[in-house]
């Protein structure tokens with residue numbers, strides 16, 4: 001759900017499917033539209049919705065009609081100035097899925113599932129309007145040169161013209177590898193630097209390497225001070241900050257989820273210093289890979305799920321003069337959606353309710369504490 005758009009996810013047999021959208025007050029937004037559905041899972045985009053409005057979405061096939069009521073997000077204050085997208089946990093090169101690695105891609109496509117999912121995410125993020133694309137780690141499964149090259153081919157074909165920021169994750173830093181992670185990033189078209197940033201109107205986007213090695217836990221010991229300095233510098237220039245990490249900050253002294261992120265004590269210290277440097281920071285991470293939102297030292301902290309497994313998403317950030325809107329969109333590519341739906345059955349089916357999080361974890365509008373210059 002966005003301020004002016006929504007994604008409708010459904011399962012239906014092959015055949016025509018119709019969609020109708022109206023406001024709660026019965027004002028037609030979308031007259032009935034019909035599309036031919038190939039059967040199975042599907043995603044439809046609804047656009048041109050009014051912001052902050054309750055809408056009724058009806059989806060029908062034959063005599064069957066499903067109806068849901070939802071509310072579009074309010075737009076952040078001021079005009080929209082730019083769009084940024086994030087992709088993470090692509091795991092290019094992985095061939096199995098699930099806790100016991102018992103799930104295989106058996107679909108008759110030339111490219112393996114992680115490549116098809118990444119291609120869908122990158123091309124759909126660009127079509128959404130993202131001018132900056134951030135890779136938030138675990139871009140490859142084993143950190144091998146061939147995997148980086150595959151990602152580079154995807155970015156060259158589907159992200160041409162976008163500003164690319166990328167950081168490695170733990171999977172990109174294995175002990176046994178045929179290329180160093182920073183050179184792998186360069187192979188893929190990213191800068192090899194562990195700390196990068198780009199300044200947009202009203203927003204500084206920072207990508208920082210939080211991966212120590214191939215094990216799960218992350219740390220900001222290496223780059224945390226520089227991130228705080230960059231955030232303070234952004235504040236002096238009137239900019240808010242979108243900080244992109246691979247590892248989330250742990251929520252409690254004892255890790256509550258697997259894999260582990262940045263330890264609670266270190267994360268709390270870092271977030272306090274960051275908030276003092278610039279109170280208008282949104283931290284977004286991957287790694288877990290699930291969708292969650294909470295506050296850390298007053299800053300917004302989100303985890304956005306993987307491109308390659310249920311619910312198969314990428315993150316979008318609409319940058320406004322006075323705020324930001326996060327949207328987590330599902331990958332709609334027809335050659336990816338079947339695999340993504342299959343992976344909901346990971347962990348004995350527990351992944352299905354666990355990974356997506358709540359709607360407000362994924363999609364929300366946030367106003368900065370001060371109006372930013374456009």
Ligand SMILES: [Fe+2]
Pocket residue numbers: 138169170171246259287288
């Ligand atoms: Fe990871």
